[in-house]
Amino acid sequence: MLTVQGVHLWRGDRHVLRGVSFDGGAGKCVLLTGKNGAGKTTLIRAIAGLLDPEEGQVFWRGTPARSRRDEFHAELAYLGHEPPLKGDLSARENLKYSIGIRRAVTTAEIDAALTRTGAITFADRAVRMLSAGQRRRVALAGVVLSNAVLWLLDEPTTNLDADGQQLVRDLISEHLARAGLVVAAVHHSLPLPAEQLITLELGPS
Amino acid sequence: MFFMIVATLFPLTLTPEMSRLRDAAPGVLWIGALLSSLLALEFLFRDDAVDGTLEQFALSGQSLTWMLFAKTCTHWLLTGLPLALTAPIAAAALGVSFEAMGGVVASLLLGSFAMSLVGAIGAGLTLGARRGGVLLSLLTLPLAVPILIFGARATQLAIGGGDIAPPMYLLGAIAVLGLTLAPLAAAAAVRIGLE
Numbered sequence: 390m391l392t393v394q395g396v397h398l399w400r401g402d403r404h405v406l407r408g409v410s411f412d413g414g415a416g417k418c419v420l421l422t423g424k425n426g427a428g429k430t431t432l433i434r435a436i437a438g439l440l441d442p443e444e445g446q447v448f449w450r451g452t453p454a455r456s457r458r459d460e461f462h463a464e465l466a467y468l469g470h471e472p473p474l475k476g477d478l479s480a481r482e483n484l485k486y487s488i489g490i491r492r493a494v495t496t497a498e499i500d501a502a503l504t505r506t507g508a509i510t511f512a513d514r515a516v517r518m519l520s521a522g523q524r525r526r527v528a529l530a531g532v533v534l535s536n537a538v539l540w541l542l543d544e545p546t547t548n549l550d551a552d553g554q555q556l557v558r559d560l561i562s563e564h565l566a567r568a569g570l571v572v573a574a575v576h577h578s579l580p581l582p583a584e585q586l587i588t589l590e591l592g593p594s
Numbered sequence: 595m596f597f598m599i600v601a602t603l604f605p606l607t608l609t610p611e612m613s614r615l616r617d618a619a620p621g622v623l624w625i626g627a628l629l630s631s632l633l634a635l636e637f638l639f640r641d642d643a644v645d646g647t648l649e650q651f652a653l654s655g656q657s658l659t660w661m662l663f664a665k666t667c668t669h670w671l672l673t674g675l676p677l678a679l680t681a682p683i684a685a686a687a688l689g690v691s692f693e694a695m696g697g698v699v700a701s702l703l704l705g706s707f708a709m710s711l712v713g714a715i716g717a718g719l720t721l722g723a724r725r726g727g728v729l730l731s732l733l734t735l736p737l738a739v740p741i742l743i744f745g746a747r748a749t750q751l752a753i754g755g756g757d758i759a760p761p762m763y764l765l766g767a768i769a770v771l772g773l774t775l776a777p778l779a780a781a782a783a784v785r786i787g788l789e
Contacts, residue, residue, distance in 0.1 A: 437653055438652075438653070439649060439652065439653070439788050439789065440789055441789065459655050459656070459657065460655070461655075462652075462653045462654060462655040463654075463655025464655075465653060465655075467649070467650070467653050469646060469649065471645065471646050472646070473645060473646030473647050473649065473650045474645065474646075475645060475647065476645070487647070487650055490650075490651070490654045490656055490661070491654050491655060491656070
């Protein structure tokens, strides 16, 4: 489904990604591991199309992702370091606004997703009043709501407590069971069945 | 707000003769409008870029061009439109007659819209830059000069009781050109800025 082929990428004068290749199919979780600065975020952003690789290509369903960018993006959910939320809006309003751009979404769906990620209790509070962990739970509800096939998660467990980290693992397992595909940059391995896991150690730069 | 402050402070520093003030009015109104537009443009995409929503726009699967166009229009509704609508107060302080107000407002409406469109390109290009404000002004000013010239001419003709149609047509042409090209250029600039 997702094929990354020989991706080379420089950031300034640093050669961060040196010919990264992998093939991810439905129901697989690609774990990107490596030290800080190994290029995990860079690779995730390159897959999403936010960065242009100097060499190599990203294919989605057999065609170059760049040539059918909008179709590719419609099937993709990206969660970066910072949860993309507006501080002045409540969690519920944020999701209504951000998911509303992608598709028609009902209040019941939003509430169900917020309940799933344990964010329903603070759904009406302005996001800037929430803690970093609570904000991440709201952003995770957005990923669940997106109905995307490909999840690109950059350090999804950051700022989360033990319950929250378990929640991320459960959400990923459920997504894989729905024949979804996850590419996640992580520091610790996820306890998933070996046949679902593709681990990619990114080298030092 | 900035526009009102600039335009109402001018009469205090110039000679109190109404005819002199009236002569200076087009320049004062348009330079005030241009500078306040430039100030506001800095915030067009910056907050969305900082909190990551702009990235989500780019990855939403919808056309980034249309989304940025909608954002630019909203920005104009919140900055350019109030500026044009409050201009009669500033113009009255500069001794502009009531009959000329229609022309003053019309030229500022069209001019500020064109300015927002042109400025969206600069706002997109300076997304990645740290002190983007100065760079944004440098990039946008040359593109905004024709708007300034034709807008000030239209206001001058309105005050003098002349026919404002010719400069208004030219302003309209710039606005149409901006409508056609600016959203495309802004989307391309934002994609570069997000890298």
